[in-house]
Amino acid sequence: MLLRVSVPLCEIRRSLIDIGMMLRRSTTALLAIALAVSSAACGRERAATAEAERDSAAAAGPLVLLLDVPATVRAGEEVTLAVTLVNRGSADARVGGAAPDVVVTREDGTEVWRRSRHEPQPASAAPITLRPKEMRGSGHNWNQRDDAGRPVPPGTYRVRAEFPAPKLASEPRTITIQP
Numbered sequence: 001m002l003l004r005v006s007v008p009l010c011e012i013r014r015s016l017i018d019i020g021m022m023l024r025r026s027t028t029a030l031l032a033i034a035l036a037v038s039s040a041a042c043g044r045e046r047a048a049t050a051e052a053e054r055d056s057a058a059a060a061g062p063l064v065l066l067l068d069v070p071a072t073v074r075a076g077e078e079v080t081l082a083v084t085l086v087n088r089g090s091a092d093a094r095v096g097g098a099a100p101d102v103v104v105t106r107e108d109g110t111e112v113w114r115r116s117r118h119e120p121q122p123a124s125a126a127p128i129t130l131r132p133k134e135m136r137g138s139g140h141n142w143n144q145r146d147d148a149g150r151p152v153p154p155g156t157y158r159v160r161a162e163f164p165a166p167k168l169a170s171e172p173r174t175i176t177i178q179p
Contacts, residue, residue: 062089063130065100067161067170075154075179079142083161083170087130096165097125102140104175105158112146112157127165144177154179 068082083100087093102115119140130136144152154177161170 065168065170069159069173072176081140084137086135090132093130097127101162
């Protein structure tokens with residue numbers, strides 16, 4: 001006998017992200033799968049996401065850069081950051097091959113950490129083509145240290161993703177580091 005189980009895509013996405021955060025070493029692959037499976041079909045938990053997607057879509061046309069970060073983490077925990085580039089248009093979109101950058105700032109806007117300073121891009125990253133409705137996801141980790149390698153103190157920080165070509169930016173997200 002065949003048993004059919006119906007599981008909402010949102011639940012699959014949450015489970016994959018939870019597993020990825022626990023396994024940390026496999027985070028990139030699991031986050032990319034989770035985001036590709038569900039971002040288009042899943043109602044996001046964060047209310048600001050729909051507004052951010054509209055803002056990004058208006059500013060950049062059919063390409064949208066989305067960012068998922070945990071709302072709260074404990075001091076010293078590695079922070080998993082998921083970035084997704086989405087082609088919402090009806091035509092192919094060609095984009096630079098570089099990975100998106102992730103920037104962490106204090107509440108006053110002072111830059112604390114930039115991913116590209118610690119994970120340099122290859123000199124010749126080939127451009128990619130995103131088909132209509134296609135998504136490309138990447139996962140990155142921040143060790144709660146500033147660019148000089150010092151641990152950042154507990155507090156509230158802003159995180160944003162940036163894509164160089166074409167120039168795109170996600171809406172900033174807030175993360176609170178608890179003692």
